[in-house]
Amino acid sequence: MKKPLVGALLSLLLLGAAAAPATAAATSRPAPATAAAPAPAPAVKAVDFAGTVALSNCSGSVIRMPDSQPTDPALVLSNGHCLETGFPAAGQVLVDRPSTRTFSLLNAAGTKVATLRASKIAYGTMTDTDISLYELTTTYAQIQSSYGIKALELNAAHPTQGSAIKVVSGYWKRTYSCNVDGFVYRLKEGAWTWKDSVRYTSACQTIGGTSGSPVIDTTTGKVVAVNNTGNEDGARCTENNPCEVAADGTVTVRQGINYAQETYGIVACVGIGNKIDLSRAGCTLPKP
Known part of the structure; x- marks a missing residue:
């Protein structure tokens, strides 16, 4: 909600800025040695729709691992409960299931620029987590060269409270x-x-x-x-x-x-060529 108070505050700030030179001229005393400059606020990355996708019933995104290569087949991340095969049962894990599902790729403005197609459900479960990973018929390099869109990268670190x-x-x-x-x-x-x-x-x-x-x-x-x-x-x-x-x-x-x-936790389970490998060291995703 926008408040009228904002205009008043802006006026005060402008008046304060105009008065600042006079205040500075009136004193020659340096700032106390103990005064510390405020810590800079963390930089904020611009977040838009580029790399996100629309499914028939859900949302998703084209994602990459930190070590994914441009020639790797791209991956789409969504929920396990968004799979076209229906909700996986508790304890069920799907790996390397054929799929021809399509995804609407969006640009930064949220406009559809392409239809991407899956070659398979690389991984899907609703046990311990709720994720699906589709392998596409196109590579990251092909998506970027054709549509100018980069995949979103998975952070390999645990998220932070308060972020x-x-x-x-x-x-x-x-x-x-x-x-x-x-x-x-x-x-x-x-x-x-x-x-x-x-x-x-x-x-x-x-x-x-x-x-x-x-x-x-x-x-x-x-x-x-x-x-x-x-x-x-x-x-x-x-x-x-x-x-x-x-x-x-x-x-x-x-x-x-x-x-x-x-x-x-997905990062440790993806090997060379963006292939899901549940036997890799550090991989804790549920296995079939």
Whole structure:
């Protein structure tokens, strides 16, 4: 909400700036030696729709690992519950399943510039996390040379509490800005349980269709999570009403609060050629 107070404050700032030279001339005393300059605010990366995609029922993004190569087949990240095959059962993991699913690629303004096609579901699950990874028939280099769009990079580090984030929905062509409020030991929704989930501050009021949206840290510009759920009605641990379960078993319900699944754990599970390799050292994604 814009407040009239802003205009008054601006006037005061302008008056203060005009008076500054006189104030400085009236004194020759240096600033106290103990005075410290304020710490500079962290730089903020511009976040737009470039590299996001719209699915038939969800949102997603073209993503790369820190070590992905331009000639690698590109990957699309979304939710496990957005798979065209339906919700995976608790404990189910899909690997290397054929797929011809298409994705609408968006530019910075949110305009569709291309239709990308999958060659397979490289990975998908709703166990411990809620992710799907599609391998495309095009490489990163082909996407960039044809459409001028770079893939979003996954951050290999755990997200940080309090960090500023944006949830960018390719389906709705809408962004949500908030902060990482904290992390949930276990997030339970119906038959599924997710580990170490991201909880947003209340400003991110995501809606249906935003599932699979990349969650981007505005300081690094990298993807730290994938948007997936929220408690809509205040119910306890039911579908569309996840509950938080602490390590001691305490259950907390936060109506109107939304959540995402961390993505840093994906990095260790992707090998040469962008291939999913669940046997790699450090890979903790669930296996079939």
